[in-house]
Amino acid sequence: MAANQSDSETAVSPTVVVKLGGAVAAVPAKLADLIGDVGELVAAGSRVVIVHGGGAEVSALSERLGLKPRMVDGVRQTTAEEMDVVDMVLCGLVNKRVVRACAGAQLSAVGICGSDGDLFAVRRLAGNGVAAADASHTGEVEAVAPALLHHLLDAGYVPVVASPAHLAPDVPMNINADAAALELAPALRAQALLFLSDVAGVLSDGVPVAALTPAAAEAEIARRTITGGMIPKVRAAVGAVTRGVSSVVVGRYEGRHTLQRMLAGRQGTTIHAVADAAAPVRSGRHHTEG
Ligand SMILES: Nc1ncnc2c1ncn2[C@@H]1O[C@H](COP(=O)(O)OP(=O)(O)OP(=O)(O)O)[C@@H](O)[C@H]1O
Ligand SMILES: [Mg+2]
Secondary structure (H helix, E strand, C coil), X not given: XXXXXXXXXXXXXXXXXXXXXXXXXXXXXXXXXXXXXXXXXXXXCXXXXXXXXXXXXXXXHHHHCCCCCCEECCEECCCHHHHHHHHHHHHHHHHHHHXXXXXXXXXXXXXXXXXXXXXXXXXXXXXXXXXXXXXXXXXEEEEECCHHHHHHHHCCCEEEEECCEEEECCEEEECCHHHHHHHHHHHCCCCEXXXXXXXXXXXXXXXXXXXXXXXXXXXXXXXXXXCCCHHHHHHHHHHHHHCCCCEEEEEECCCCCHHHHHHXXXXXXXECCCCCCCCCCCCCCCCCCC
């Protein structure tokens, strides 16, 4: 990972935001290995913030409770009833699972959500032909107050962030975790943002591409080769690169040191800023991908 030479403080302690999809967090052995990677990054001096999703588990519990989850372009349209499920699953089940996995690796973690320490100021999200009232508990981050995260990092804790926040004291809001990670990384002046999902990278015609530019990403969305949950992820990845996060990679957890390989650009799909003329739009598979 390239350190920011203009900022001596961040050059000493690079900040890495790791966004875990629910599929990684749900498999104990994978999660334990991943936290082992985090431990090595922390031991080497990085400040690591974990952000997690858990959409599949939210949908599974919603359906068991007789609710009908609805997604538009990969973003959940959250009713008041489903918002309770979102809070229970993300802020409870998944968040504590990740915190306890950290404890298993002798890392002290603190699990919070977007409401804690006023981390996220949010607004209601409407769009994609969905009226705001129909998605009344789906929000987007308007501003980040990173003070709590800095306090935790300064004290040696690994923050584990579930994305739900609130619009008013009695109005909890669900926020897509990729979109939340997009806002957190620049607010922390992070050098790297890694998206760990259940796919080897961004697939084009079934093949993971090694590199993607913002223009190519929008073209793939328009021709519907990027769909569902990959839409907010790719848009978040592009947004992060555009906002100065130098290393943004989408990939799958493939065992020990996956995070280090992604940081080195040796695994997953690296998103390149448009100005980076050296970046090919697509360059086929990595040797390490099966
Ligand atoms: N072009 C594409 N390349 C890769 N994945 C794609 C593509 N188009 C659609 N997808 C889908 O996007 C999914 C990943 O997004 P998803 O929201 O399901 O997971 P996540 O964001 O990693 O986890 P969570 O939502 O729990 O945080 C993949 O499992 C795949 O089905
Ligand atoms: Mg997702």
